[in-house]
Amino acid sequence: MTAPLTQPLAGDHAAGAPIDDAPPGDAIAPGVDHVQLAKVAKALSHPARLKIIETVLSRDVCIGCDIVDELGLAASTTSEHLKILKEAGIVVGEIVRPRVCYSVDPDAIRPFLQYVESLSNAKPAKLP
Amino acid sequence: MTAPLTQPLAGDHAAGAPIDDAPPGDAIAPGVDHVQLAKVAKALSHPARLKIIETVLSRDVCIGCDIVDELGLAASTTSEHLKILKEAGIVVGEIVRPRVCYSVDPDAIRPFLQYVESLSNAKPAKLP
DNA sequence: TTCGTATTTCGTCGATTGACGAAATAGGAG
DNA sequence: CTCCTATTTCGTCAATCGACGAAATACGAA
Numbered sequence: 001m002t003a004p005l006t007q008p009l010a011g012d013h014a015a016g017a018p019i020d021d022a023p024p025g026d027a028i029a030p031g032v033d034h035v036q037l038a039k040v041a042k043a044l045s046h047p048a049r050l051k052i053i054e055t056v057l058s059r060d061v062c063i064g065c066d067i068v069d070e071l072g073l074a075a076s077t078t079s080e081h082l083k084i085l086k087e088a089g090i091v092v093g094e095i096v097r098p099r100v101c102y103s104v105d106p107d108a109i110r111p112f113l114q115y116v117e118s119l120s121n122a123k124p125a126k127l128p
Numbered sequence: 129m130t131a132p133l134t135q136p137l138a139g140d141h142a143a144g145a146p147i148d149d150a151p152p153g154d155a156i157a158p159g160v161d162h163v164q165l166a167k168v169a170k171a172l173s174h175p176a177r178l179k180i181i182e183t184v185l186s187r188d189v190c191i192g193c194d195i196v197d198e199l200g201l202a203a204s205t206t207s208e209h210l211k212i213l214k215e216a217g218i219v220v221g222e223i224v225r226p227r228v229c230y231s232v233d234p235d236a237i238r239p240f241l242q243y244v245e246s247l248s249n250a251k252p253a254k255l256p
Numbered sequence: 257t258t259c260g261t262a263t264t265t266c267g268t269c270g271a272t273t274g275a276c277g278a279a280a281t282a283g284g285a286g
Numbered sequence: 287c288t289c290c291t292a293t294t295t296c297g298t299c300a301a302t303c304g305a306c307g308a309a310a311t312a313c314g315a316a
Contacts (some may be wrong), residue, residue: 035175038177039180042173044244045166045172046170051162097254104250110248112244118185119181119218119237122232
């Protein structure tokens with residue numbers, strides 16, 4: 001996790017297992033790969049990160065130290081949460097030295113949104 | 129993570145930190161709490177679990193051993209992924225001894241869907 | 257230049273995750 | 287009853303996460 005990835009990407013989820021070897025237009029959400037979707041979900045999977053997102057959304061202007069204040073976590077911890085959100089593309093940091101001004105990028109979550117939408121359209125299953 | 133929780137719940141994310149102390153109708157997604165949303169996101173945060181969901185969605189009838197075949201992971205590992213999805217309420221297992229027939233519950237992800245939708249409506253930020 | 261503020265990087269530590277195989281559980285088939 | 291199939295639970299192990307403080311970085315202000 002070092003690049004600011006935004007679209008495709010394949011096979012690198014901790015311990016190697018042959019999970020994602022057949023994703024060609026296979027079922028739902030064609031063309032989106034599990035690894036990238038999982039990465040966005042993981043970025044959203046911690047309460048502190050959700051709180052960061054809401055803090056950013058609730059302000060016209062949101063700089064890093066505002067977030068540190070709001071969370072009540074150490075600046076370094078907050079910075080790392082922000083890094084995860086940035087790597088997933090969910091938030092973007094505009095540098096305004098010596099500060100960073102954060103905002104949410106709606107485009108980054110759109111593929112994920114579509115995926116979740118498709119889940120919410122699931123129809124009831126039959127029994128065998 | 130031992131209870132089949134489905135609605136509220138507060139403050140229990142590993143090492144205690146005062147993160148979620150001010151969620152009353154504060155910004156976006158009023159009334160939904162970060163911890164529960166994070167839990168759903170976490171359930172979706174692993175490629176194998178996304179694949180399980182798609183496997184379930186792509187079949188009329190989906191029993192556990194189908195999923196084990198499809199994933200290529202050990203049955204025990206698959207079972208634990210299924211447990212996480214069940215605890216988040218995303219999939220439901222209907223017991224048809226000695227099998228279990230799985231389906232996706234659209235209602236469980238609806239609050240999460242609404243949250244993600246609200247993120248995708250974010251408007252661009254100003255600079256200070 | 258020196259100091260102060262904002263932020264990131266690094267090292268450490270305990271907790272959690274994700275994988276596996278072995279064993280337990282439970283109904284159905286023979 | 288005994289064996290088979292499907293599934294879950296348990297114990298273990300390596301890897302990742304999340305938190306912290308200390309130190310590095312970088313600009314603006316004094």
